[in-house]
Amino acid sequence: MDSSILFSLRLSFQVAFLATLLATPLGILIAYLLAMKNFRGKGALDAFFTLPLVLPPVVVGYYLIVLFGKNGIIGKFLYEATGWSIMFTWYAAVLASFFVAFPLMVKTTKAAIEAVDKNLVDASYTLGHTEWDTALKVILPLAKRGIIAGSILTFARALGEFGATLMFAGNIPGKTNTVPLAIFTYMTSGQYTKAHIMAVLFTLISAISLYMANKYGGSAIR
């Protein structure tokens, strides 16, 4: 296989893995808050974390540039302090994938936590466990399948991220061209054979991810 195809594959996995690594703990935390707590603005928070699921990735990319670009609201301070800008680096691809895939982690985990038997939670409190202990020893273990399924879905979505990545990380060969971006370049420059190989390969990988999410996730995502 072509070395550029191998690079894109490796980069895609690296990006998706790191995005999932970020999204999993953060997603569990947000999902726990949304499922177990009652507070003002909960509905708004829920909607906020679901938004990237329905927004066009291009819009997510736009916000990322406005926030984290060299002249962005946050990016400007980062650049002035360190002389470094995240744009056009592979970390930008991680951030883009993270934002786009995050809702899948939150939604799936929230559903799993909500499905935990409330009697067991109450029993844990009655037996004198703190909230921290209850969450770690009762709720999360019981919601384990949903959390695993959420991570796998997040990984699959992060792997396939295109629009926000194209805008925020750029399509730089040998640096930020993940598989979806490489397929786009091959396709638009008429290299159909390479586009074909990568598309089929990618479909297989995504299908395997979904199969695993179903298998390990069980009822949590069905």
Next chain:
Amino acid sequence: MRKKLYFLCLLLSIFLPLIGGGCSTRKKELIVSAAASLKDSFEEIGKAFERENKGTKVLFNFAGSGFLRVQIEGGAVVDVFASAGEKDIDLLEKKGLIKRGTRRDFAENEIVLISPARSKLDLHSFSQLSQPVVKYIAIADPKLAPVGQYSKEFLEKQNLWKDVEKKIIPAGDVKGVLDYVARGEVDVGIVYRTDALIFSKAVKILAVPPRGSYTPPRYPIAVMKNCREPALAEEFILFVSSPTGQGILKKYGFRTVALGNG
């Protein structure tokens, strides 16, 4: 009641667009795929053409020429194709997708080095691109847009490509390069002179390659084989080469080309 109202809305939303479409079929429509660098000038030419030919509507599809070619190869319904550079239109001609005898060159452009208007970098030649102060150089992706090929060709001829290759940020087309530069996300970029002029508030021109140091970008235009309105399409091409069309192109900074087949 609410259900009925909802249903009515649904029906309307499906059929209203069809009614609109039915009325407009009397208007003659021309779909023109044109290189991204032609966007502003062609939009003006299109309006002038519509004014002179009542009852016609010119619809534009702007993108990198390579992308437009792939669309046409894939069977997109396009009546006229105006490309930046000969390569993409040559490829279409070889595949027999162009109507014979309709192709002609209508304009010439040149590439320039630009930076954000507020940039503090003191650069005034291409050879300074290898200096470490220049971290990112945006060019159009040579695989996707001719301006990228011209930029690369020029840098190679100046023996600069090897030094700057690592700094290159490829964009999908020339407008993408302009956007990166205008936002200040890159230090410099290479675009067509015409694009730099349109964005003169946000970017400034640092250097222009001497004439003869690379093949200057020429713009050919042709009617497509499966054109639905061949007579109108040929009229449009003539209009682009007419004094009115050439005047508009000149206004946007293109060099005009003597009439003749490319």
